[in-house]
Amino acid sequence: MTTSIEDAAPVARQRRLRTEIPGPVSRELQERRSNAVAAGVSSTLPVYVTSATGGLLTDADGNVLIDLGSGIAVTNVGHSAPAVVDRVRDQAGRFTHTCFMITPYEGYVAVCEALAELTPGDHAKKSVLFNSGAEAVENAVKIARTATGRQAVVVFDHAYHGRTNLTMALTAKSVPYKHGFGPFAPEVYRVPGSYPYRDGLSGPDAARIAIDRIEKQIGGDQVAAVVLEPIQGEGGFIEPAPGFLPALSAWCRDNGVVFVADEVQTGFCRTGSWFASTHEKVVADLVATAKGIAAGLPLSAVTGRAELIDAVGPGGLGGTYGGNPVACAAALGAIETMRTDDLAGSAKRIESLVLPRLRALATETGVIGDVRGRGAMLAAEFVKPGTQEPDADLTKRIAASCHSQGVVVLTCGTYGNVIRLLPPLSLSDALLDEGLAVLEHAVRTESRA
Incomplete structure (x- = not known):
């Protein structure tokens, strides 16, 4: 019998598994999707x-999952x-589109x-607004x-910048x-970045290698832009060694x-701060933003020095x-929430709760080579015990185990061996603790398999 998604229960306040994951309704929808x-x-x-609220997702089978992604x-x-829902509802009731290039609006x-x-x-x-990070x-x-x-x-090794033709050229990972x-856009040059776990270099030393490569292979007077993530995302949540970003910025x-x-x-x-580059007091000329800017509605921006932005006619x-306009309303609601609820402080609290547990798990199991990240952007890199050899298969099994227990975690990394928590x-704190307990159990179980 076909079950309607309308039969799903209202959103709950805790993790709840009514069926296996995925359940029969989701499997039926997956068949339609295929x-x-x-x-x-x-x-x-x-x-x-x-439906979804806070950090919980309710699926078509009435399962309630903890969202760590x-x-x-x-x-x-x-x-x-x-604040996001209210502003979006109000804006959608007034108008949804005029095109800012035709008739502008205050949002x-x-x-x-x-x-x-x-x-x-x-x-x-000044800023200019778009739809996606790419x-x-x-x-x-x-x-x-x-x-x-x-x-x-x-651009840098392990970088990810998008899926358009130009941003694919900027992105490091092939598959x-x-x-x-x-073919990809020309005049894109890749140099080594800073990956402390794997290169063992200080930030200034890693920067010297990158700068030397730029000067020898391109020439500083030929470079329009250096584009980098203050913490690399899809590449593995790689946090550069202290001093790397300031040295590149100065160059x-x-x-x-x-x-x-x-x-x-x-x-x-x-x-744990509005922008990651402020951790070392780096001030970029241009900042590209998206994702968290509008709480799920498509919006992105380039913000930077007015004289640079205005160089384009x-x-x-x-x-x-x-x-x-609806996406702008969502952004204003999201920014209001971040301010009033001190979400930068919340990110720091999450870091203080998660990192010690991941580090203890690394010591206990021997399959986590590195625990890293900042705020609520945290990761564990899985390796074969006693080595730095990436273990992508174990990473996949751990993620699948978490998913089967109703906890959404994501993988990433050039080698596919990083579980990231977002x-x-x-x-x-209660839901975070529960989600971490599921992850810990998965790591212990799968590492012994």
Whole structure:
């Protein structure tokens, strides 16, 4: 008998498993999907969500899952945050679209004003709004090339910047992001970054290697932009060694190169501050943001030095949906929530609760080579005991075990051997504790298998 998703129970306040994961209704929906949705769109966990609140997801079978992924660092304020819902409802009731390039509206301006206030640095700033992180990064490159009159763009090993043609060129990992999709945009150069667990280098030493490679292979006077994530996301939640970012920023400043911080995943209180680059007091020339900016509605931005942004003439930047009024309303609601609920402080609290447990688990099991991260952007890198050899199979099994018990965790990393935790910053300590207990059990069980 076909079961309607309308039969699912209302959202609960705790994890609850009514069926196996995925349940029969989700499996039925998955069959429909296989006949209608492109195979190239994959899903980590094929449960079909009918409602969500805070840090919980309710699926079509009435199962309630703890969400430690936040839709990949998007729902920082939690699912269905009241200030976001109220503003979205109000805006949608008034109008949903005019195109800012045709007839503008205040919400777009208000978001840009908020970004000027929140992003690092006290210089004059302007912003332009788009839909996705990839669009933001691509437009940051356009702005840098126009402002400098140069073409070369420098990126780093393990980087991820998006799926458009240009941002695929900027992204390091081939499968699944690049394989078969070339040729890619030219004048993109990749250099080593800082991966303390694997390279053993100090930040200044890693920066010297990168800068030496740039100067020898490209020439500082040919580089339009250096684009990097303050903490690399898809590449494995790699936090560079102290001193790496400041050294690169100083080199860019000395050579007239635009320093672009890709804060798409790290931004909006995720790492315990509004933006991760402030950890070492680095002030980027341009900041690309998305994900957490609008709590799930499609919105992104490039914010930066006014003289750089304004180097592009009228009509050179924009898009039909960029800065959509409903998405702008969501962003203003999300920013309000982050401020009033001190979600940067909540991220620090999450770090203080999670890191000790992951480190203890590493010592106990011997299969975690590195525990790292900041705020509520945390990761464990799994290796074969006594080595640094990545163990992607174990990582997959651990994630699958968590999923079967109703806890959503995500994997990442160049070698596919990192489990990353991105809980909503509003997640209660009780739910966080329960989710971690499931993860700990999975690691202990699967590491003995």
